[in-house]
Amino acid sequence: MTAVRDEIEADIGDATEVVDPVPGAGAPHSPRQPDLVQLLTPEGERIEHPDYPLDVTDEELRGFYRDMTLVRRWDVEATALQRQGELGIWASLLGQEAAQLGAGRALQDGDMAFPTYREHGVAWAREVDPLHVMSLFRGVDSGGWNPVERGFGLYTIVIGAQCLHATGYAMGVQRDGAESAVLAFLGDGATSQGEVNEAMVFAASFSAPVVFFCQNNQYAISVPLERQSKVPLYRRAAGFGFPGVRVDGNDVLAVLAVTRAALQAAREGQGPTFIEAFTYRMGAHTTSDDPTRYRLAGEVEEWKLRDPIARLKAYLSRSRLADAAFFEDVDAEADRLAARIRRGTVEMPDPPPTAMFDAVYAEQTPPLAAQRAEFEAYRASFEGDQE
Incomplete structure (x- = not known):
């Protein structure tokens, strides 16, 4: 586990140098790009956006750093556990x-989120x-x-199905x-x-209070974005009849501001919004994937310089909103979290094999009972062979 964590931290480091954009990425982090919402x-460096003002307290800023650091450590620990045979698979959010x-922090009490299988940070929130x-x-x-x-x-493994679930739930809320x-x-x-597009058709037709939050991490497993879409997502x-916004997905403040505004518009009856969080x-x-087969190491190195945690750490340090003791305390808390996750995971008891029948339906049906x-x-037929 320590080796995995040290390797990731050494690769990412605290770099915050501004670099040229990834080829084909459309200069996502350039402040001159008018269609990208960015606040950090x-x-x-903290900047303002005319359409998305954001007031956050110093405590909230430190809280975001803590959240992201702890979630990343959880992710690193889970990756190590899978490599050691303790998990079947893991979908990293690195x-x-x-x-x-x-x-996740833009959600209010009473709101509902529908995740895929990678939203560990939202689960934390x-x-x-x-x-x-x-x-x-x-x-x-x-x-x-x-x-x-x-x-x-609950996590949804079937790609896109959660968008139909979310839209149906939103129509019920409405x-x-x-x-x-x-x-x-x-x-x-x-x-x-198809499920995603069908969901957006229904959401638009009924002005459902749903926000579609797309984490554009540049690859659909191995297929790059430029082969998926000829236009920005x-x-x-607009083709479905509701607003779309592109936000710097490595900027936690911009994501908070944009998502908060979209959710409030939904609550007020203004219908759906599509948010494209441009990230990497x-x-x-997943741990079953080998990304070196479809992307260059240089591309990964460029994006590491836009690391979301290092970005916020630079702002906190430059603004003197956090000192070395704060960062050390967060790292220590991350160590304790990792230890709890490791201990709790390896100690999980295996369920009885028949448990897979228990929660299929609220009431067991005759075919299922059979x-x-x-x-x-x-299973009982093998008992004699074991003696």
Whole structure:
């Protein structure tokens, strides 16, 4: 675990140098690009945007740094656990911490979020215990949290299906007259899925209070963005009849401001918004993926210089809003979190094999009961061979 963490930290470091944009990325971090909302530059300079003013306290700024640092450490620990055979698979969020924490912290009580399988930062913001996420990837359950209590749905493995779930839920909220909003997470690759486009058709037609939050991390597994879409993703929203916004996904403050505004518009009956958080997946798609087969190391190095955590750290240090003791305390807390995650994961008891039948339906059906009985008889047939 230590070797994995040290390698990642050494690669990323605290670099905040401004570099030329990644080829084909459309100069995402240039302040001269009018269609990109940015409030914190890569070198850690605070700037203003006329459409998205944001007032945050010093405590909130330090809180964002803590959130992102702890979530990244969770991610590193989970990757190490998978490599050691303790998890079946892991979907890393490395590099996407600002997008997820900014969006997650924009949610209010009563709002509902529908994740994919990578929104660990949003789970953290919604106060889901990391071990309840780890249990899913360890294969002992389907996710141990209560979606209603947390305002955070269970992880969705089927690409794009959560957008239909979110839109349907938003239409229900609308009919209930509740002043709440729904946030649907998706990746850039999911925009090519039929379910996503169907969801946006329904959301637009019914002015549903749903915000589609697309983390454009540049790759749909191995397919780069330029092969997925001939236009920037946020412009697709116009074809459905609602606004689209592109935000610097490595800028936690800009993500917070844009998502907060979109959710408030949804609550006020203004209908859906599509947010494209322009970010980068610095790691593999999952631990089963080898990104060196489809992207150059130089591209990854350029994006590491736009690291969202290093950016906020530079601002906190330059503005004297945090000192060395603060950063050391956060690192120590991250160590304690990692230890708890490791201990809790390896100590998770395996469920009985028949548990897979228990939560299929609220009430067990005769066909399912028959399948369970057949399975139990099959397992019992091996008992004599074990003696």
